[in-house]
Structures are given as C-alpha cells and as structure tokens.
Amino acid sequence: MKILVVDDFSTMRRIVKNLLGDLGFKNIEEADDGNTALPKLQSGNFDFLVTDWNMPGMTGIDLLKAVRADPNLASLPVLMVTAESKREQIIEAAQAGVNGYVVKPFTAGTLEEKISKIFERVNG
Amino acid sequence: MDKDNKLELARRLVAELEADNEEMASNTLAELTASDSNPGDLFQEVGRLTRELHEAINGFVMDTAMAEMVQVDIPDATERLQYVIETTETAAHQTLTAIEGALPVSERLKSKAEHLNQQWGKFLQREMKVDDFKALSGELSEFLQNTAEDSNELHDKMNEIMMAQGFQDITGQIIKKVIKLVQDVEGRLIHLVKLAGNAHTSKNDEDIRKQKMAEEDGPVVPGVTQSQVVSGQDDVDDLLSSLGF
Numbered sequence: 001m002k003i004l005v006v007d008d009f010s011t012m013r014r015i016v017k018n019l020l021g022d023l024g025f026k027n028i029e030e031a032d033d034g035n036t037a038l039p040k041l042q043s044g045n046f047d048f049l050v051t052d053w054n055m056p057g058m059t060g061i062d063l064l065k066a067v068r069a070d071p072n073l074a075s076l077p078v079l080m081v082t083a084e085s086k087r088e089q090i091i092e093a094a095q096a097g098v099n100g101y102v103v104k105p106f107t108a109g110t111l112e113e114k115i116s117k118i119f120e121r122v123n124g
Numbered sequence: 125m126d127k128d129n130k131l132e133l134a135r136r137l138v139a140e141l142e143a144d145n146e147e148m149a150s151n152t153l154a155e156l157t158a159s160d161s162n163p164g165d166l167f168q169e170v171g172r173l174t175r176e177l178h179e180a181i182n183g184f185v186m187d188t189a190m191a192e193m194v195q196v197d198i199p200d201a202t203e204r205l206q207y208v209i210e211t212t213e214t215a216a217h218q219t220l221t222a223i224e225g226a227l228p229v230s231e232r233l234k235s236k237a238e239h240l241n242q243q244w245g246k247f248l249q250r251e252m253k254v255d256d257f258k259a260l261s262g263e264l265s266e267f268l269q270n271t272a273e274d275s276n277e278l279h280d281k282m283n284e285i286m287m288a289q290g291f292q293d294i295t296g297q298i299i300k301k302v303i304k305l306v307q308d309v310e311g312r313l314i315h316l317v318k319l320a321g322n323a324h325t326s327k328n329d330e331d332i333r334k335q336k337m338a339e340e341d342g343p344v345v346p347g348v349t350q351s352q353v354v355s356g357q358d359d360v361d362d363l364l365s366s367l368g369f
Contacts, residue, residue: 087363
C-alpha cells in the first residue's frame, strides 16, 4: 500500500505519517501542495491519497478535481484531512468525489476509522 | 427663463436629436440647463469636497501615530507573525522527535515484559526446568536494570515534549500585539472614512459576506468565523451521510 500525504505544513505531514505508520502503513511519500503532488501521483503507482485543502499553489480541492479528471487516477481513494469546516466546502468536496473528510484537529481513532471505511468500500 | 422659453428649447432639442444633429442638440441642452442652475455652485461643491478629502488624507498621513504604524508596526507585525509560524513549527518538530524517540522504548518494554510474563507463568505452574529457570533469572535481572534506564529515557522524552510547549506563551503574546495593532489601524481607517464625509456608501455587508462564503478561511476562530461551519467530525459525518455517503 503506497500512500501520498499532501500538506503545506511539514509538521502536519509528519503527524499524519506517524499515525499512518502506527496503522501499519509504512510506504508513505510526501508533497507540499497539489502542484508537486499531481506529477508524483501520475508517475508513482499510489494506492491512496491523503490531502489538506488550503495550500499555496494548487489547493487540495483542485488536486482532487484533477485526480478525478485523470483517467489513470480517477478511481484513486482520496481522504481529505483539513481545517476547512464550512458546510459549503464539505459539500463541494463530496461533489468532487472525495472518499472521506476528516476535520482538524482530529484523533488517531478518527483517521483510522475513516481509512478503514474507505478500504471496506473500495474492496467490497 | 419662463416656461414658454423652456418648452421652446425642449422642443428644439427633441427636433435636433431626431434629426441626428448632435452638435446643435448639445448646444441647446447646454442653453436649457445653464439657465437655471449656476455652474459655479457645482464647481464650488466639487471644490469643497476636494478640499475636505485633501485635508482628511493629509491629516491621515501627517498623523504620526499612523505613520509609525505604516512604517514600523505593520512590517514588524508581519515579522512577528512569521516568527509565530517558525516557533510553532519548531515546537511541533521538537515534540514529534521526542515521541519518535520514545515510541520504540515503550515498544521494547512492552514486548520484553510480555515475554517474561509468559516465562514467569511457566515457573509458577512448575513447568520450568532448572536450566530454564537460571536463564529466566538472568533475563529478569537484566530486564529490571534496563527498565530503570528505559524509564529514565521516557521521562526525558516527556520532559522535552513538555518544554516544547513553551512556544504557546511566546506566540500568544505576539498574536495579542498584532491584534491590538489591527484594531488601531481599523479605528483610524473608520476615522478617515468619517472625515471623507462617508459620501460613498459601501457595498452591503451581506453581499460581501455571501461572496466570502465559499472562500477558504482555514481553522475556525471563535467569534470571527461567521459562515455556517460544522462543529466537529460528527457533523461532517452527518452532512456527508445526508449526501449519500
């Protein structure tokens, strides 16, 4: 399972990476915004994308839309982990095809629950 | 000019416009409008407004406190906020480094304790040979010694984590200062708007709020965030499930 974690704050990437490591996911790469994430996704055989929303350059919602528009990536499971918590934004993310939405600050338990739910659906 | 003259001019204006004679029409229009209202009044009014605006802007610029704000305080505030980012980032990394160091230690303690517990159980059940017991006894004393060392290490790591939280004091103070500056600037801007006569009514607050609805504004700040936000993960889940998730 190869995972890409996208967040402009290196600390948040570290936290997410550590939490994923705790859940047994060790093959994790990082990117600091959509512009650096998209080429990685297109060339890297990733199985799962965890992204923040508010980032300079390309935002997480634009990254999500770009992923869904790319025939090779369209089915990639995407989890949004973000401090953006307006209803309009959650609806926008849902309409853009997000697989899960976690608001910061979050707990390890919430992250685990959302991830396992996503894979239940993907595999089931 | 009496009513008949005005009517006459007005008819001429219509006729000239219908005949596409723009030059004549514009002359007639000038004749018609110039007669009653004194253009001097208009110029005087524009002059008065200009002078008032000029004085207001001068007062604004000459205000030494304001000048200091623009030249010193605002660049200063930018740096302070930059510093807040750096300080919090350092603290977060310091904390994470300590945790990354402590996790393997606690993992080691746990697995060793589980192993010894199992062996000790065998001993209590009298299922242990003498040689095995000798080995267990050696392992036990080694474990007890290591546990003291490991506990010390864990204690140090936790202290590091605790110390890293010192950033909150610093950043809290800095942010308070920046808030104060923003409030001062706001007060002076309101003063300027009042001086300028408040002639131009600004865009409806509601329109501006609506326009901002879908913009990103990051973490929810109590008392600042106005649009509809969810109150936690449960709300997010409810909203998504109502959308068929």
